[in-house]
Amino acid sequence: MTRRIGFRGPKNLAHNTTTTLMPDSGFKIVKTFFARKSSKEIPVDLPVVEEDAVDSTQHGRAFDRRNYSIVTRLGRGSFGHVDLVRSNGNLYALKSQKTRQPAFGGEIDAHLLVCQRGDHQNIVKLHYASGNDNKTGLIAMEYCDxxxxxxxxxxxxxxxxxxxxxxxxxxxxxxxxxxxxxxxxxxxxxxxxxxxxxxxxxxxxxxxxxxxxxxxxxxxxxxxxxxxxxxxxxxxxxxxxxxxxxxxxxxxxxxxxxxxxxxxxxxxxxxxxxxxxxxxxxxxxxxxxxxxxxxxxxxxxxxxxxxxxxxxxxxxxxxxxxxxxxxxxxxxxxxxxxxxxxxxxxxxxxxxxx
Missing domain, CATH: 1.10.510.10 (Transferase(Phosphotransferase) domain 1)
Known part of the structure; x- marks a missing residue:
């Protein structure tokens, strides 16, 4: 089964969808762009997850946003905090954004582009990204031990x-x-x-x-x-x-x-x-x-x-x-x-x- 991640935009925006197949990781990223009828297409800042979490873990199941336990706090800042969490037997660095900010959407967009181009051994890997209605967001990345x-x-x-x-x-x-x-x-x-x-x-x-x-x-x-x-x-x-x-x-x-x-x-x-x-x-x-x-x-x-x-x-x-x-x-x-x-x-x- 493929896993998809998409972008949700305002109701008054038209949209179209592009799909990129990831042959190495076994999942698809579906990125939806929204545009006002008189302007060029623009990506909306925060994504929502469809079906399951984006995951490129080779062993075990994907990160589950509904089922994870916090191991320890790795860091905190004005944006929110980063925790070491365990989900389905795997460790992740989970970044939690307290408020919706353009920079957070940009961070997700950058991670998704890295995923689409095949990842790199010297760049931290994205496993999951989401935003929700109460203006918070999550990014689950590989835990670098x-x-x-x-x-x-x-x-x-x-x-x-x-x-x-x-x-x-x-x-x-x-x-x-x-x-x-x-x-x-x-x-x-x-x-x-x-x-x-x-x-x-x-x-x-x-x-x-x-x-x-x-x-x-x-x-x-x-x-x-x-x-x-x-x-x-x-x-x-x-x-x-x-x-x-x-x-x-x-x-x-x-x-x-x-x-x-x-x-x-x-x-x-x-x-x-x-x-x-x-x-x-x-x-x-x-x-x-x-x-x-x-x-x-x-x-x-x-x-x-x-x-x-x-x-x-x-x-x-x-x-x-x-x-x-x-x-x-x-x-x-x-x-x-x-x-x-x-x-x-x-x-x-x-x-x-x-």
Whole structure:
């Protein structure tokens, strides 16, 4: 039996339906578009589930919105909260939206587009999405058993950062190839799993460029590119290279344990990101008196991410071909990452039990 997910729109809108078959996952996504008679078709923001939940789990039954138990709270914010839940024997990260907001519909839309294009091993996978009449919504995603890079207590070496960067670039290449800009790449949204796999999570402010160009300063301030910062003053369209800038900032932070411009007042940080010198490894080492050595190739890779002009900045595809990223990993590097995340999870679980 196929499973369908559709969009419900206002009663005064005409609609038509397009169906995409997902041969690998065994379900169909039915996406309904609504349009006023005199305007072009537009997607309505929140979906409702028809028949059963969308599910791409290979083992066990689908996520059941009527039958799940909360294991623990994973996080909370102004949007609502994220819980680790169990349903039909499987674990999911369940994001609950308190109020209907355009960004939540955009997040679902981005996840659905990823599903339609076949998913990617470095992008968190959608299993279920819904909205209802009391203006709340749910998104059930795969549970990534690991830790965000922001919670690691050990500074990673250049050799350890390479396989992480390689996987992030691979995930960004996929998103960009289907027209999705993540807009919030940062260590907190990069999960290092127990097996060494890296997952890009949280498409909460992702933008679908198939429908329009982004013109807002969405994301996390200190990881924003100069062109995003400019949008704080006036709308300006930008492209997917903002994710490459954010990745460069993230690598600097992970390599040195210092987030560029975090020690400055907000207005000074904004001014520096907008018109100052990019936060290269050398400049950050001098600013914070850090004694760590890095290869020329690694420094050039980060510099490729942090070119002020997006026209000069490397794209995800170009980064994937960079000499530093294509180097062969040393023996034991992946295992060292596995050991780091497992030790971190052991300490977290031990602290939780206390």
């Amino acid at each position: 690991g830790m965000s890079l922001s919670r690691l207590t050990t500074l990673l070496s250049e050799d350890q950062l390479r396989p992480i960067a390689r996987q992030v670039v691979s995930g960004l290449m996929f998103l960009h190839s289907i027209g999705i800009i993540h807009r919030d790449v940062k260590p907190e949204n990069l999960i290092l799993c127990r097996d060494g796999t890296v997952k890009i999570i949280d498409l909460g402010v992702a933008h679908n460029t198939n429908t329009s160009s982004p013109t807002s300063a969405s994301g996390t301030l200190l990881y924003m590119s100069p062109e995003q910062i400019t949008c704080m003053d006036h709308p300006l369209s930008y492209g997917d290279k903002v994710d490459c800038w954010a990745m460069g900032v993230s690598l600097v932070e992970l390599a040195l344990g210092k987030l560029p411009n975090a020690h400055l007042p907000k207005h000074e940080a904004v001014a520096i990101i907008k018109k100052g010198d990019p936060p290269t490894l050398g400049r950050m080492k001098r600013t914070h008196n850090i004694d760590r050595e890095f290869s020329v190739d690694f420094q050039e890779f980060i510099l490729s991410c942090l070119k002020r002009s997006p026209h000069e900045r490397a794209s995800a595809v170009e980064l994937s071909r960079h000499r530093w990223l294509t180097m062969q990993d040393e023996d034991g590097v992946t295992q060292s990452l596995v050991d780091i995340v497992n030790e971190g999870l052991r300490r977290r679980d031990s602290h939780t039990k206390k």
